[in-house]
Amino acid sequence: DIQMTQSPSTLSASVGDRVTITCRASQSISSWLAWYQQKPGKAPKLLIYKASSLESGVPSRFSGSGSGTEFTLTISSLQPDDFATYYCQQYNSYPFTFGPGTKVDIK
Amino acid sequence: QVQLQESGPGLVKPSGTLSLTCAVSGGSISSSNWWSWVRQPPGKGLEWIGEIYHSGSTNYNPSLKSRVTISVDKSKNQFSLKLSSVTAADTAVYYCARVGKYYYDSSGYQPGGCFDIWGQGTMVTVSS
Numbered sequence: 001d002i003q004m005t006q007s008p009s010t011l012s013a014s015v016g017d018r019v020t021i022t023c024r025a026s027q028s029i030s031s032w033l034a035w036y037q038q039k040p041g042k043a044p045k046l047l048i049y050k051a052s053s054l055e056s057g058v059p060s061r062f063s064g065s066g067s068g069t070e071f072t073l074t075i076s077s078l079q080p081d082d083f084a085t086y087y088c089q090q091y092n093s094y095p096f097t098f099g100p101g102t103k104v105d106i107k
Numbered sequence: 108q109v110q111l112q113e114s115g116p117g118l119v120k121p122s123g124t125l126s127l128t129c130a131v132s133g134g135s136i137s138s139s140n141w142w143s144w145v146r147q148p149p150g151k152g153l154e155w156i157g158e159i160y161h162s163g164s165t166n167y168n169p170s171l172k173s174r175v176t177i178s179v180d181k182s183k184n185q186f187s188l189k190l191s192s193v194t195a196a197d198t199a200v201y202y203c204a205r206v207g208k209y210y211y212d213s214s215g216y217q218p219g220g221c222f223d224i225w226g227q228g229t230m231v232t233v234s235s
Contacts, residue, residue, distance in 0.1 A: 001169075034221035043225035044153065049208050055223065087153055091220025095168040096143075096155040 002026050002090050004099035012107040019075040021102045023088035028068045032092035035064055035073045038101075039084045047086075048073065078104070109134035111203050111226035119197075119233050125190040129203030129226055136184045137161040141206035141218050144177065144188045146199040147228075154199075158206055159186055160218075193233045200228040 003026035013019050023033065031051040036044035046055045048064035051071055061076040075082055083106055088099040115127035129142070136142065144156040157167035159177045167175050176189040190197060207223030209216065 032220060036222075043202055043204075043228050044222070045225075046207070046221060046223045049221045049223075089153075089221060094166055095170070096220060098153040098155070100152050 001095055002029060002093060002097055004088055004090055004097050006086075006088060006099035006102050008102060009100065010103045010105065012105055013078050014107045015078055015080060017078045017107075019078050019082075019104060021073045021086055021088075021104075023066075023071045023073070023099050025069045025071075025090055025092075029090045029092035031067045032090060033064075033066070033071050034089045034091065035062075036087045036089065037082075037084045038087065044087060075104075109205060109224050111205065111224060113201060113203050113226045113229040115229060115231070117230055117232060119193055119231060120235055121194055121233055123193055123233075125188070125193050125197060125201075125231055125233070127188045127201055127203075127229065127231070128185050129187070130183075130185045131205075132184070136179060136186065137181055139209050139216065141166075141209075142179070142186050143204045143206050143222060145202045145204055145222065145225075146197075147202070148196075148199045156188065156190075156201075195233050198231065198233045200230050202226055202228045 005024045007022045033051045035048040038044040047058050052064045063074050085101045085103045087101050110132045112130045119125045141158045143158040157177050159165045174191045179186045203226045204222035205224040208219035
C-alpha cells in the first residue's frame with residue numbers, strides 16, 4: 001500500500017493568513033492526488049483533484065501543487081469558513097489511501 | 108444533481124454482519140462512475156473500503172477483503188455494503204461516495220479515483 005503522511009498535524013492560524021499543508025507519498029503517485037476539507041459531523045468535501053485542479057464551486061483561494069511524492073495545499077488568505085481538517089488522498093493505485101489529516105484551527 | 112443517502116442499522120452485534128445501502132438520486136448508477144464506501148472511526152482518519160461499477164466489477168481494500176462484499180442493484184439505483192465478522196474496531200461513520208473525474212485517453216476509459224460526491228454518512232456501532 002502507498003502510505004500518505006501530512007504535516008503539520010495541527011496548524012494554528014488567523015483569518016487572512018496564508019496557509020500551506022504538505023502531503024507526502026511513500027512512492028511516486030504522479031499527479032493522482034486529491035485534497036478534501038472536512039468539518040465536524042460532516043462528510044469530506046473535494047477541493048482539489050489531480051494535484052492542482054480546482055473542483056467546481058471551490059473558492060480560488062485554494063490551490064494545489066506538486067507531483068511524484070510531495071504535494072502542497074495552499075490557502076492564500078484563510079477565511080472563517082476554512083477552519084477544518086484537511087486530508088490528502090492518493091488514487092494512483094489500489095488500495096486508495098488517505099493521509100492522517102491536518103487540523104487548521106484558530107490561533 | 109446527484110445525491111447519495113446511506114441507510115442501515117446503527118447497531119450491530121460483535122461477530123455479526125454490518126449491512127448498509129446507498130441510494131443514488133438525481134442520476135443513474137449506470138453512469139461511467141464507480142461507487143465507493145469509505146469509513147471513519149470516531150476521532151480518526153478516513154479508510155477506503157472498496158468500490159463497485161454498475162457491471163458488478165469490484166475492487167476491495169486488501170485489509171478488509173476477506174470480510175467485505177459490495178453489490179449493486181441497478182433496478183433500485185443503489186449499491187450496498189456487507190461487512191462480516193465485525194468487532195468493535197469496525198465502529199465508524201460509514202460514507203458512500205461517487206468516484207469521480209473519469210476520463211478517456213488513448214487507452215480508453217480511465218475510472219478516476221477521487222471522491223467528488225459523498226453521502227452524509229451513517230454511524231455504525233458494534234456492541235453487544
